Amino acid sequence: MTTRPRQDYDLILIGSGIGALTVASLMAQLRHKRVLILERHVVPGGYTHSFKRRGFQWDPGLHYVGQMAAGTGPRNLFDLITQYQVQWTKMPDPFEKFVYPDLTFDVYGDPKRFQADLIARFPQEKQAIRRYFNDIKKGAAALFLHAAQHNGSRLYKGLASLAKLWHGIDLRLTTQDYLDRHFHDPQLKALLASQWLDYGVSPEQSPFALHATIVSHYLQGGYYPVGGPGTLARSVQSVVEAHGGQILLHREVTEILMDQGAVAGVRVRHLKGGDQPMEEYYAPVVVSNAGAYNTYCRLMPSAQARPQCEQLQQFYQAHPPATHVSLYIGFAGDPRQLGFRGENHWIYETIDHQAVDRRQHHWVQGEEPLQVYLSFPSLKDPKASRHTAEVIASADYASFAPWRDQPWLQRDEHYTALKAHIRDTLLALIERHYPGFTALVDYCEVSTPLTNEHFTAHPQGAMYGLPMVVDRFAPQHRAWSRVKTPIPGLYMTGSDVYVLGIMGSVMGALFTTSQLPDSISLPQAFTAAAQAKAKAASSRLQTA
Structure with missing residues (x-):
């Protein structure tokens, strides 16, 4: 031997x-x-x-990254980590589109324009909007300094204690509490919270400092490798x-x-x-x-x-972790013919984000989600050879738990039927908002929390780690x-x-x-x- x-x-x-x-x-x-x-x-x-199928390529986790403009500290850091082997392309403006039943709002990679566009739409909330853009800087700083105090040197611990006098943000303050405290218009409050799937916790449960960190990260637009x-x-x-x-x-x-x-x-x-x-x-x-x-x-x-x-x-x-289903789409044609340019679409069927959160616990079994995220990897990547899209929707783990012990790619026909139902449901929702979308579809594949669990070993297939x-x-x-x-x-x-x-x-x-x-x-x-x-x-x- x-x-x-x-x-x-x-x-x-x-x-x-x-x-x-x-x-x-x-x-x-x-x-x-x-x-x-x-x-x-x-x-x-x-x-x-x-990963690839039939010449199509998708990104299961990285859909866009902020702060990658040339010469910025984060970009310099990524260039060092990758030894300049990764190039970044800026997403077209507007890079985000928030879609609600009676409201659509475009987000450009310019914080001044973002603020001005909000004020133009909600002029009665002008002062609160201006304060919000100051407070998201403070909230992001509060979360960073908390982590630095927790894991940094004595210098950082001292700075974090002093900085609390400046930012005044309590990590126990929820996003919803902040919005309710400073804004009146329900549509505006919903609009400002639109990106919460980026961190997987609804406004009533998420710290405002976390929300502020994510919003701040994308103020200058989105980038893609x-x-x-x-x-x-x-x-x-x-x-x-x-x-x-x-x-x-x-x-x-x-x-x-x-x-x-x-x-x-x-x-x-x-x-x-x-x-x-x-x-x-x-x-x-x-x-x-x-x-x-x-x-x-x-x-x-x-x-x-x-x-x-x-x-x-x-x-x-x-606090069950954030889990989701993804629909990976390959197109026979070019989605630009429907007006898409590579921007992300956050589609909501209601302005009530708590209702969105509640619906994730049972929509898989017979309804439809109240929120989906639509992204186009191929329109972000100049090297893409075939056009693709991804649709992501929050979904609870319990809906898939009965198949947990069945092996990957060998689960029974009931699981296959459930995935087909998810595919059809998500395609129908997108088609309702963007007629002609399904006619372009050539290939579809669905992943569930069980897919994530199999490949990552994260509990319940968590998409973001600790909630x-x-x-x-x-x-x-x-x-x-x-x-x-x-x-x-x-x-x-x-x-x-x-x-x-x-x-x-x-x-x-x-x-x-x-x-x-x-x-x-x-x-x-x-x-x-x-x-x-x-x-x-x-x-x-x-x-x-």
């Missing part, structure tokens, strides 16, 4: 989402670490991967491999290995090729991008994780979002450390690198990104 040689690394990352990719790239480039990334899916990238989101993981893979590391796919981490009370590595199940022996990989530092629930309830030794796991289970029972409800910020719940875990050498990263979304996960990764051995602080990361940008610009001038 051949003994498999021991495989050692400087750093092991569980999962290959953008949080893990960011940590891996920065630690490889700036600290010369040999990194191993372990991913259970067949492709790297987590929710930033792309040329070639699709899969370019992100491919670029980081080349960076990691250039520094002696690697990404291994079909690998499900089953256990954190310990040695004298500290992390020693991970035990891994190979998911491809039948009855494969378990694999072990060793490193003094392990970073989990698998989410707080998976880390504490499935991977950590029970003695260290039991208290947090029990609290997490109670939290998820009280970002107000209760998440209660003192007894803050331990889960700390970078440092109770086990020496084991750290967290990704959206559960800070906030959901692509940029939220990247910033969560910076909190992680600031806590690791041979740390990279947030200022160091942004400074390195700016220096790399200047060096790249100088190199281009010399070769011009």
Whole structure:
């Protein structure tokens, strides 16, 4: 019998989402670490991967990103992470369209125009609208400084305490409470909350600071990676491999290995090729991008994780995670002939967002959703070869739970019929708003929360990790979002450390690198990104 040689690394990352990719790239480039990334899916990238069918390509998680204008801090950071291998294209204006029964509103990537257009539509709310644009800056700052205080240095903790005197935003303030406190017109309140599917929590449950963070992120418009989101993981893979590391796919981490009370590595199940022996990989530092629930309830030794796991289970029972269905569409023709230009369409059948939230718990069984999001990957990507669209609707996990134990792609005819019903329901809703849409459709595929659960192992197929409800910020719940875990050498990263979304996960990764051995602080990361940008610009001038 051949003994498999021991495989050692400087750093092991569980999962290959953008949080893990960011940590891996920065630690490889700036600290010369040999990194191993372990991913259970067949492709790297987590929710930033792309997939294809019959020449069509879709993006299951990354639909658009804000703050990617050339020369901005976030863009410089992405360029450093990907070593300039990913190009970004700006979505056309208007980049968002909010559609209600008696109201349609276009959003342009210009905060001054956004504000002016709102005032023109609701002149009686002029002062409140102006205050809102100031308050979303304060709300975004409040959430960032809370995370920095939670996971940063003493300097950040001091700054966060002082900043409260400026922003005055309580994280317990809900989005709906803020809107009700400052606005009168029900249509305006609904309009301002239109993007809440971007964070998966209704206005009555979401912190205003979270809402402010998402709205602020998109004030300058939306951007899309040329070639699709899969370019992100491919670029980081080349960076990691250039520094002696690697990404291994079909690998499900089953256990954190310990040695004298500290992390020693991970035990891994190979998911491809039948009855494969378990694999072990060793490193003094392990970073989990698998989410707080998976880390504490499935991977950590029970003695260290039991208290947090029990609290997490109670939290998820009280606050089920955001789940959804997606309809992936391939077109036979060009959707531009119907007037689409690549903008996102937020379609609502009511201005009552709480009714939208309630309907997600039973529409799958016989009604239709009160909210859908319509997106066009092919119209955002200049390299797309065939036209595509995606329709996303919130849907509860319970509607699909009866098929949870049936294997992927082998579920019974009742599940197939349910997916066909979802397809027809969503197409009919879009057709009602945009006649002629279904005539262009050539191919359809439906994914459910079970799809997400199969590929990500997130509880109930959660689309955004820990639910970002107000209760998440209660003192007894803050331990889960700390970078440092109770086990020496084991750290967290990704959206559960800070906030959901692509940029939220990247910033969560910076909190992680600031806590690791041979740390990279947030200022160091942004400074390195700016220096790399200047060096790249100088190199281009010399070769011009």
